[in-house]
Amino acid sequence: MGQFLQFAINGLMAGAIYALIALGIVAIYKATRVVNFAHGYVIMIGAYLYYTFAVILPSAPWFPDLLFQPDWLVEAKSKAQMFSPEAAWLAWLEKLPRIIFGLICAIIGSSILARLIERFLMRPLLGQSNFAMIMITVGLISVLSGAKSMIWTGDAASVPHLAPNPALRFEVFGSKIFIFGANLVSMGLALVIFAAIVIWLRRSTSGVAMRAASEDQSTAYSMGISVPRVFANAWVLAAATGAIAGAILAARDGVSPALGLFGFSVLAIVLMGGLDSFVGVFISAMAVGILEALAQWQLGGDWVEITPYVAVLIVILIRPHGLLGQKEIERI
Amino acid sequence: MTKFNMTRRSVLAGAAAGTATLGMPAYLRAMSSEFIIGASLPLTGPFATAGQLIAPAFSLYEKIINDEGGIAGTKIKFSTEDSGYVPQNALANYQRLLASEGDKVVAYYGDSTGFMKLVGPELKGDQARMMTSTSFASDLANPETHPYQFMSGPTYEDQFNILLQDIAAKGGKTVAFVHSNTEFGTDPIKSGQAKAAELGLEVVLVESTKPQGADIPTHVTKIAQANPDYCILQGYVTGVWPQLIGGARQFGLTTKFMGTFWGMEKLIADRVTAEAGPFLEGYQGVMPYRYSYDTENAPRLQQIAAISKVALAGTPLENYFPTWGIQAFASLDILTIALRRNAEMGKAPTADNLAAALATIKDVDLGGYFGTNISVENNKVGTGRVYQYSAESRLFTPTSDWLTV
CATH class of the missing domain: 3.40.50.2300 (Response regulator)
Structure with missing residues (x-):
């Protein structure tokens, strides 16, 4: 039972990050009716931007090192035992300016990228079939992947966690439970962002405009809603949340080109939850996170990669529009 | 425009050269x-x-x-x-x-x-x-x-053998194999299990991961629960292995981590140390060659x-x-x-x-x-030794004699 709990907690922590990534795919779909196949690669760029501004630039001799090193911290660090919780807190505190700088730059950089994609690739296709726009996002995968190779190497690298990373250890039902502090905080952060954005989309004027544009663009236009602005906001929202998810993932697993592939398994999660349902996507993200962790525990790593796809196949066979997706009714 | 002249003399010369070439011994x-x-x-x-x-x-x-x-x-x-x-x-x-x-x-x-x-x-x-x-x-x-x-x-199987022999010689009892789910990663796993059994070592965990972007917390959790004396990492180059070791150290695990050739490059270990701290202190692995700074008695x-x-x-x-x-x-x-x-x-x-x-x-x-x-036997050189990394000196130094398997 203790072991089950351990892997269920791991799964929930992974599920929260999936939910944050999925939020971007759903936001774009709800506003524009376009499934963004390149979302994983937008996240990858966000992760590499975080790496650039939190690690590469501050390490350059011509750039300020952005380390917080008052005397008391240097002294406390020298006295702290290596790998102790205290050392983890102090190491995080020392890098905090880098983390904040890296995260802000990653969010801004990703948002600019999203704005450019929307303005120059998506907006010219307004009024065309959604299929054309979707194919643009497929082409974007190659463009973003190639751009990444031109700017950064293919090497994996480490980046600082957004939160302190002391290890938490306790016993449940006679089994030891291990949790990384940073992952727990990241889970909380992902859930808070997810909830805040969903509430904002439901309550704010911008959110209502996005929902209106999603229902009927022509009527939204006639009601004075700037549909292109709604589209741009959706792309920026997806990229900004993607940058945060990218930074969390990069800190957890290392920054590498494999982050781009992450989007595909999250796309499966979105299909499973229902393309236009935040709640459905949240449930499926948590479910897939737990399923993957349990598959890792009981079946081994080889099964983990296929878990989300098997899950989505089963759900779609039973509910073609996903768990809570809206059934489309076409009137002839 | 160049005019192409063929005379009787040039034709004969060409034919003679061709005949001579064809008549030469192959070597x-x-x-x-x-x-x-x-x-x-x-x-x-x-x-x-x-x-x-x-x-x-x-x-x-x-x-x-x-x-x-x-x-x-x-x-x-x-x-x-x-x-x-x-x-x-x-x-x-x-x-x-x-x-x-x-x-x-x-x-x-x-x-x-x-x-x-x-x-x-x-x-x-x-x-x-x-x-x-x-x-x-x-x-x-x-x-x-x-x-x-x-x-x-x-070979990777030989490298595992060298590491397992070293573990047994140092009194290790339990070992985990963590590998990427690639041909490179799975290569020595089966033979490693057989060799471990032969040496009286218990393989307490065989864990497969993605070659890049692996779910580090879950893999580290499994290592923590198996709690092996040694953990051999196989099938990685620049990623996953440093994050796994970092995670294990953060968890306070005393497991000793080992790698094979592609996980033993000093430039990568130095970069990880610079970016993430001294996680790789004590990391060991098999290396067939001397490091380039170890030039004593090594004229090449x-x-x-x-x-x-x-x-x-x-x-x-x-x-x-x-x-x-x-x-x-x-x-x-x-x-x-x-x-x-x-x-x-x-x-x-x-x-x-x-x-x-x-x-x-x-x-x-x-x-x-x-x-x-x-010696080259079976188209390979089955020789190597175990090195250990120091995050302080940023050097790999040998911890075993040269072993030939």
Whole structure:
């Protein structure tokens, strides 16, 4: 039972990050009716931007090192035992300016990228079939992947966690439970962002405009809603949340080109939850996170990669529009 | 416009030259003005760093050998192309080189296990050339199935054997194997389990991960729950293994981590230490060769250090030559011995003749890459030793004697 709990907690922590990534795919779909196949690669760029501004630039001799090193911290660090919780807190505190700088730059950089994609690739296709726009996002995968190779190497690298990373250890039902502090905080952060954005989309004027544009663009236009602005906001929202998810993932697993592939398994999660349902996507993200962790525990790593796809196949066979997706009714 | 004149004299001269050429013994025809050694390296793509660190070894080696007067008087020349770590690209590079340079090409340096397995069936008749590569795949060390392919170190299975012997000698009782879900990662796992059982070691965990972007918390949790004395990591180059070790250290695990050749590069370990802290302190692994700074009783490494200082001045390789480049040097020195012995016997440098010459390399001092004389048996050199990393000195230092398996 203790072991089950351990892997269920791991799964929930992974599920929260999936939910944050999925939020971007759903936001774009709800506003524009376009499934963004390149979302994983937008996240990858966000992760590499975080790496650039939190690690590469501050390490350059011509750039300020952005380390917080008052005397008391240097002294406390020298006295702290290596790998102790205290050392983890102090190491995080020392890098905090880098983390904040890296995260802000990653969010801004990703948002600019999203704005450019929307303005120059998506907006010219307004009024065309959604299929054309979707194919643009497929082409974007190659463009973003190639751009990444031109700017950064293919090497994996480490980046600082957004939160302190002391290890938490306790016993449940006679089994030891291990949790990384940073992952727990990241889970909380992902859930808070997810909830805040969903509430904002439901309550704010911008959110209502996005929902209106999603229902009927022509009527939204006639009601004075700037549909292109709604589209741009959706792309920026997806990229900004993607940058945060990218930074969390990069800190957890290392920054590498494999982050781009992450989007595909999250796309499966979105299909499973229902393309236009935040709640459905949240449930499926948590479910897939737990399923993957349990598959890792009981079946081994080889099964983990296929878990989300098997899950989505089963759900779609039973509910073609996903768990809570809206059934489309076409009137002839 | 150039006018093309054919006289009776020129026709006769041409015919005589043609007849003489055709009538020459085969080995004389094959003895060209230079030996071309082709190579495919991942200069772009996921392993671009490795390719870019290996590439200078070829230019330095060309200079060293040609300054010595070449191989049996014949100069060597490298022809290196980018593969992007795609086996089909490397195969196309190889075929293109054969088509353009023909018999001048005496050997080829491949970039991966994938390429070596893909090209294997193509190595027949006049398409066959002697080959070595970056790979230590166990399947390749078999003269029956891969007669023209060799490696200058122990296979991954051998490397596991060396590590397991070392663990048993140090009193370890339990061991975990964590590997990527690639051919590279799974290569030594089964034989490692058998060897562990033979040595009385209990394998408490065999864990498969993605080669990049693996779910570190879940894998570390499994290692923590298995709590092995030692954990061997296999199938990674720049990623996953540092994050796993970092996570385990953060959890306070006392497990000792070990790696094989591709997880033992100092440049990567130094970078991880600089970016993430001293997580790799005490990390151990098997290395077939001495590190380039360990030049005592190693004249070839001294030569490499001296030439690097001049030829690579101003680059990170000026004072340290990576193990991935040392592997290329050692492989090329073995190839050179085979070419020289073959020339001494007066034979053409065909793949069959070079394979026969390769099999004669027994108890040879290769110039100090290894701390012992080496033999090529089953197209491999089964020698290596265990090194340990110090985050403070940023050096790998040996913790075992040289072992041959």
